[in-house]
Amino acid sequence: MQQVDHEIDDRLFRNAMGSFATGVTVITTEVAEEVHGMTANAFMSISLNPKLVAISIGENARMHQHIKDANQFAINILSSDQQNVSKQFSGQLNGESEITFATYKGLPILEDGLAVVTCKLYSEYVVGDHTVFIGHVTGVKLEQKDPLLFSQGKYRELKELEE
Template sequence: MEHVDPEIDDRLFRNVMGSFATGVTVITTKVAEEVHGMTANAFMSISLNPKLVAISIAENAKMLQHIKDVRQFAINILSTDQQQISKQFSGQLHLKSEITFGSYKGLPVLEESLAIVTCVLHSEFVAGDHTIFIGHVTGVKLEEKAPLLYSQGKYRELKELEG
C-alpha cells in the first residue's frame, strides 16, 4: 500500500473535493414527533439488488445521533427552485422561514423536491471524521424537475451542451 502524504493542505483538499459537481440533498428524519433536517451532498447509490444508498454525516453533526436513534431517514433530492431550502438546512440563512413537511412512508419529506428516497438503516461505518450510513430503500418518488447542483462553493444549474 502506498504511503499517503500527510503534508496535503486541508484547504487545497477541500477545494479539490469541492470541484466535483454534485446534486444537493436535504436529509430528514423525525425523532419524538420533531422533524430534523440537514443539507448534504455526500449521497450515492450503492446497489440495485438489494436497493441500497449511502449518505455520509460528519461526526459533529446533530443528524448523526438522530439517525442512530430512529434508524430511518429520507433523502430529498433538491430541484433548482429549492436553493433557499438548501441554505436554510445548511445554516447559511440567519432568517429562517417556516418549512412545511409532507409525509412519505412515515418520514418527513420536502414535497417540492425533484426526488425522494426513504430508507431504513441497513448498516453504518465510521470513516475518519464521518459516519457512512447505508440505507435500505423503502420508497422512491420522482418529479419532472431540474436538479440543483453544487460545485466550487456555488449553486449551479444544468445546461445542455451543443453536440
C-alpha cells in the first residue's frame, strides 16, 4: 500500500478534482418497485470486450445500497438542456418536480437524455470512502444532442473550438 500525503488540504484537493470537466449523469435503479436516482459525474468506460463501465458511489449515499440490492443500474447521460434534472437528483432544488421515467431493459430511465447505458452488476471494489461498481453493459441508447458538462462547480455547455 502506498503512503498518502496527509498534508494535502481537502478543499484544495476537491477544487483540483473539480477543475476536470466531466459529463453529468443520473444513475437510476429500482428496488421493491420504487425508483431511485442520483446525480453523478464519476463514470467511465472500462472495457470494450466485454463491455464494462464503472461508477463510483460514496459509502454514505443511499444509492450505494440500492445498487447492491437491485444488482443492476442505468446510467443516464444528460443533455445540455437537462440542468434542472441534474439539480433535482443532487438535492439542489427546493421543490421536487415530477419526473417521468421510461423503462429500458427492465430499468427506469430518464427521457430526453443524450444517452443511456443499462448494466447488470459485474463486480464491486471498496476504495477509500467509495465503492466502484463495475457494470456489464446490457443496453445502449444514443441521441444526437449536446452533453451537459460540469467543471469548477458550474454547469457548462460544449463549444467547438475554431481551427
